[in-house]
Amino acid sequence: xxxxxxxxxxxxxxQHSQQSEMQxxxxxxxxxxxxxxxxxxxxxxxxxxxxxxxxLGYFYFLAYTKQHLERLYLPVDSEGxxxxxxxxxxxxxxxxxxxxxxxxxxxxxxxxxxxxxxxLQCFPNKQVPSCASNPSPTDLSKQVLIYDSKxxxxxxxxxxxxxxxxxxxxxxxxxxQNAFVNLQNALPVLGISAGIAFGLCLIFTILLGLFTTFITxxxxxxxxxxxxxxxxxxxxxxxNKPPNYLQFPYMQQQQESFAFNFYILGxxxxxxxxxxxxxxxxCYNFTRIKFMISLIKLATKFIYQxxxxxxxxxxFFILIIFSLFIWLASSLLILSENQIDFQSxxxxxxxxxxxxxxDTILKLILSFIGMIWLRLYIISFARFLTVSTTTIWxxxxxxxxxxxxxxxxxxFQLALRYHNGSIVAEAIYTFLFGFxxxxxxxxxxxxxxxxxxxxxxxxxxxxxxxxxxxxxxxKFIMFIGTYAFVQIVMTSQNFFTASQAVYYxxxxxxxxxxxxxxxxxxxxxxxxxxxxxxxxxxxxxIMISNPKYNDSITKPLYPVIAIGxxxxxxSTLFMDMFGQSADGLILAYFTDCEVERYHxxxxxxxxxxxxxxxxxxxxRKKKNQYYG
Numbered sequence: 001x002x003x004x005x006x007x008x009x010x011x012x013x014x015q016h017s018q019q020s021e022m023q024x025x026x027x028x029x030x031x032x033x034x035x036x037x038x039x040x041x042x043x044x045x046x047x048x049x050x051x052x053x054x055x056l057g058y059f060y061f062l063a064y065t066k067q068h069l070e071r072l073y074l075p076v077d078s079e080g081x082x083x084x085x086x087x088x089x090x091x092x093x094x095x096x097x098x099x100x101x102x103x104x105x106x107x108x109x110x111x112x113x114x115x116x117x118x119x120l121q122c123f124p125n126k127q128v129p130s131c132a133s134n135p136s137p138t139d140l141s142k143q144v145l146i147y148d149s150k151x152x153x154x155x156x157x158x159x160x161x162x163x164x165x166x167x168x169x170x171x172x173x174x175x176x177q178n179a180f181v182n183l184q185n186a187l188p189v190l191g192i193s194a195g196i197a198f199g200l201c202l203i204f205t206i207l208l209g210l211f212t213t214f215i216t217x218x219x220x221x222x223x224x225x226x227x228x229x230x231x232x233x234x235x236x237x238x239x240n241k242p243p244n245y246l247q248f249p250y251m252q253q254q255q256e257s258f259a260f261n262f263y264i265l266g267x268x269x270x271x272x273x274x275x276x277x278x279x280x281x282x283c284y285n286f287t288r289i290k291f292m293i294s295l296i297k298l299a300t301k302f303i304y305q306x307x308x309x310x311x312x313x314x315x316f317f318i319l320i321i322f323s324l325f326i327w328l329a330s331s332l333l334i335l336s337e338n339q340i341d342f343q344s345x346x347x348x349x350x351x352x353x354x355x356x357x358x359d360t361i362l363k364l365i366l367s368f369i370g371m372i373w374l375r376l377y378i379i380s381f382a383r384f385l386t387v388s389t390t391t392i393w394x395x396x397x398x399x400x401x402x403x404x405x406x407x408x409x410x411x412f413q414l415a416l417r418y419h420n421g422s423i424v425a426e427a428i429y430t431f432l433f434g435f436x437x438x439x440x441x442x443x444x445x446x447x448x449x450x451x452x453x454x455x456x457x458x459x460x461x462x463x464x465x466x467x468x469x470x471x472x473x474x475k476f477i478m479f480i481g482t483y484a485f486v487q488i489v490m491t492s493q494n495f496f497t498a499s500q501a502v503y504y505x506x507x508x509x510x511x512x513x514x515x516x517x518x519x520x521x522x523x524x525x526x527x528x529x530x531x532x533x534x535x536x537x538x539x540x541x542i543m544i545s546n547p548k549y550n551d552s553i554t555k556p557l558y559p560v561i562a563i564g565x566x567x568x569x570x571s572t573l574f575m576d577m578f579g580q581s582a583d584g585l586i587l588a589y590f591t592d593c594e595v596e597r598y599h600x601x602x603x604x605x606x607x608x609x610x611x612x613x614x615x616x617x618x619x620r621k622k623k624n625q626y627y628g
Contacts, residue, residue: 026505026591028599030490031606033395038414038492042421045495049377049424056370060326063333063363073180075107075154075350078127083109083154091123094350095156096170097144099163104170105347106141113149113156120146153181155350170349179558180332186543186559190566193539197567198314200531201574205310208578209300216293216523223530224278230533231271238264278526292523299581302390305397305609308408309389313573316382320375320569327371334363376427379573384423385411386577387485390584395490395592397609414489422488425495486587502587509590524579531571532564539563 029035040046074082075094084092091109097120098106108122108131122131134144147163149156155171158164183190207215282289303309388411397405415423487498487505540560543549553559592605 025598026501026594027491028595030395030591030595031599033399033607034392034490035492038418040417040421041419041488041492041494042425044421045425045428046421049373049421052370052373056367059363059366059370060330060333063330073154073184075109076348077107077109077123077125077350078105078348079125080348081109081123081125088123093151093154093156095120095122095149096158096167097122097128098140099145099147099158099166100140100143101166101169103140103143104167105349106143107350110156113151114146115148116146118146120144153185170351178555182553182555182558183562185553186549186562189539189543189549189559190562192542193535193563194317194566194570196538197531197535197570200535201313201570202310204527204531205300205303205574208296209304212297212300213293216289216296219530220278220282220526223526223533224275224282226530226533226537227271227275227278230537231268231275234264234268234271238268274529281526295582295586296523296578298585299578302393302581302585303577306389306393306407309386309577312382312385312408313570313577316378317570317573319378320573321566323371323374323378324565326374327367330367331364334360334367372431373427376431377424380423380427380430381415382573383426383576383580384415384419384485386580387483387584388414388489390581391486391489391588394585394588394609395607398607411489418492419488422485422495422498426484429495429499483583483587486584486591490588490591505587505590505594508594523582524575527575527578528568528571531575532568535567535571536560536563539567 074085076082077094081088083094088109091111093110093113094107095110096104096107106127108125108128111121114120120131124131128144132144133146134142136143148159150159157171158167385408389407392407392410483502484495484498487493487501488495493501540563543553543556543559589605589608592607596602596604596606
């Protein structure tokens with residue numbers, strides 16, 4: 001009885017799987033390359049995107065009309081006059097004439113920060129009607145004390161530590177102003193970090209084409225060494241035993257605050273986890289690294305044949321930075337909406353502390369969601385251009401004269417004219433269901449393994465029942481992937497149908513794909529993390545070793561976050577170009593072979609470009625040699 005139930009369940013699953021797999025075989029017209037008669041795909045997603053972006057644009061416009069951005073960075077004197085603006089354009093700095101905690105509202109705008117022997121060049125106001133020195137110790141409400149001071153942005157900070165402590169609460173009032181000032185002072189370093197990341201990516205791209213095997217092993221070993229060293233380095237600071245080598249002035253100054261600080265331990269732990277993950281991946285995929293190197297050679301040959309493709313990460317990085325700038329600007333505009341009526345207050349402090357209301361917080365959340373959506377769309381657009389150029393080049397490079405080949409331009413036209421909705425759909429689906437899809441696939445594969453264990457009747461029966469439940473779920477979750485663009489370019493299908501077709505293409509070629517799957521993604525991960533860490537460490541070293549930044553950057557956390565965002569964005573866009581090209585070429589190759597096999601009965605791939613045919617044949621021979 002039990003065996004009959006098993007056989008029935010297995011036959012249902014097998015029948016469902018077989019029918020589904022053969023339902024999405026590639027059409028015969030792909031013999032001549034991607035379809036020419038196209039229609040717009042995923043129009044609903046495109047419409048939603050346009051409505052939301054239009055709404056956000058109108059939302060930002062309203063924020064701009066109500067903003068008072070100067071509140072975030074311009075100090076005001078005791079009368080509410082903004083230093084460095086309007087009639088006080090020459091009086092840029094705020095000066096505390098009574099540096100006592102009870103009289104921090106007594107301030108004036110000055111032309112320059114005075115020393116003890118210099119007269120005070122200030123703009124008088126109601127609270128401070130005269131700029132003449134009056135060091136009265138008895139009546140502090142009339143005191144005008146001239147002391148040694150030093151300019152920090154637009155504040156005159158006392159050189160005396162006691163006086164500095166007295167005014168600190170009024171001079172540094174909140175994290176928003178602090179972040180604004182530190183990022184402004186670190187702009188040269190941010191530009192340098194972008195230059196370093198771009199430089200490393202370009203060098204990496206050139207060297208990969210010349211010494212693929214050597215460079216691949218060098219960056220794998222360097223990545224493991226860099227993460228391991230960083231983990232050990234920060235751990236030594238945590239236990240208060242910093243290394244005598246590589247001591248920087250900033251690190252020496254912060255040694256006591258770093259000791260037994262759990263944030264430092266967390267940084268050490270993150271680097272340690274990255275190191276262990278890298279070691280595990282290298283050991284687990286050690287026998288497949290030869291295939292990964294071959295795939296990278298494949299992608300490098302393609303990129304060398306389509307040199308203009310390297311403009312894609314550069315151009316889209318600029319768009320990502322522009323979207324980040326829009327988000328930061330809109331957030332600052334939202335924070336500065338409420339104007340303070342200085343006329344109705346007796347005591348006015350230089351910087352007003354920002355206390356966001358629930359309405360302001362909601363606007364900030366909407367602005368953040370809009371930025372995330374826009375960034376995902378930009379990355380998906382760049383991914384489409386790479387995959388589309390890869391696919392068109394694979395099928396058409398042998399059919400079009402070399403002087404007429406402009407595959408990147410064709411891909412850009414396809415994206416704007418027909419498949420913008422699919423780009424939006426990929427960004428939405430990947431963001432919402434990408435992790436769920438990977439988890440579901442893992443569960444699905446695990447259930448199949450347990451189904452085969454007949455010696456455990458309970459596990460066997462549970463797996464059978466759950467697999468029957470999974471069959472309809474498979475129709476929605478399991479197809480969500482990152483390779484749908486290959487099928488969209490070939491057949492002009494919508495995103496969901498294309499995802500299904502790619503999924504079953506992979507299933508039909510499971511023997512080859514299981515040995516090659518994920519190698520492009522693995523290389524992309526290590527490549528972008530290596531460039532990200534190397535460029536971030538170099539930029540951080542430049543920042544902390546330059547005395548200029550020791551004085552102007554009081555909290556390096558904000559510049560470090562910005563440096564990390566910039567370098568990770570650049571490295572991701574560049575390395576995705578390699579990973580997506582490699583995986584896209586493999587999927588195009590599978591589809592090409594299936595067209596010949598199912599429609600013409602030939603075991604060959606007719607459209608494979610001559611430039612990569614030898615490399616692909618070499619990969620297949622290696623696979624047969626190692627795995628049979």
